[in-house]
Amino acid sequence: MQRVNKGRLREFYEEEARRLSHQEVMYLKGNKHELWWHRKRLHYIFSFLSEIFENNRVTTFVDIGCAEGFYIKYVSSVCSGVFCVGADIARAYVKKAKVSGKKLNTEYIVCDIENLPFQDNSIDIVLCSEVLEHVHNYRGALTETCRIGKKYLVISFPGHSLLYSAINKMEFVRNFVDKLKLDVGHVSEVTVEDVKELLKGECDSLKVKIGGALPLQLFKIIPSVGLVEVIDNSFCKALERFGAVNHATIHVIKIVK
DSSP: OOOOOHHHHHHHHHHHHHHOOHHHHHHHSSOHHHHHHHHHHHHHHHHHHHHHHHHSOOOEEEEETOTTTHHHHHHHHHOTTSEEEEEESOHHHHHHHHHHOOOTTEEEEEOBTTBOSSOTTOEEEEEEESOGGGOTTHHHHHHHHHHHEEEEEEEEEEOOOHHHHHHTTSHHHHHHHHHHSOSSSOOOOOOHHHHHHHTTTTOSEEEEEEEOOSOHHHHTTSSOHHHHHHHHHHHHHHHHHTTOGGGSSEEEEEEEO
16 A cells, blocks of 8 residues: 555645535535445444443543544434544544534544543543544554543444455556555555454454445446445345455444453
């Protein structure tokens, strides 16, 4: 993967925050197939969070890489007694989150995922959605995330479909794709096996939900997103059956420490 220094990454997300409302684009705007993909991940995250809130007493929640504070607003709306903290490397995102989600029991801070300003085992639920792939030292970032989590971690990251992985083995195709990549963005490739290995001995259980078994470009050929959902569920079940969950493009994991 491309190597970009941390300062450049920070600049990239500061500029992104000034230019657009990233989470609004993902979950509320865009074409219907892109909305389907992002909302499927969102559904998995919400289902894991709801599961935790329904069955446990939770008083603290931190969203690492909070952007405009989409998840903070969700959690504070369904659990008014939970103290929520949104953390992001980009000051411009934190500023946006403060303006759009100013509520009691919420706070927003600028910090680096590799050096989080929280004590060990101090946060009931830690959410880290679509962040690890944007960090060179994602192993250190995941370890730091686990350090502050008292009981539950919910993380998500993208993967490559089986078709993409097969095509990417062709050097001329790989070189062409590399030329199209943004100068920063996804700088690491994370796998479910990486997460399991890194957290071995640190957690009691780990549950994985996957989606996006085929490239989104293929799904866009199908006019009905309802049909896309049916096809995707079938392919995802096949990936799970053959132990190939890494070849889904959506990974959401609930970790119980």
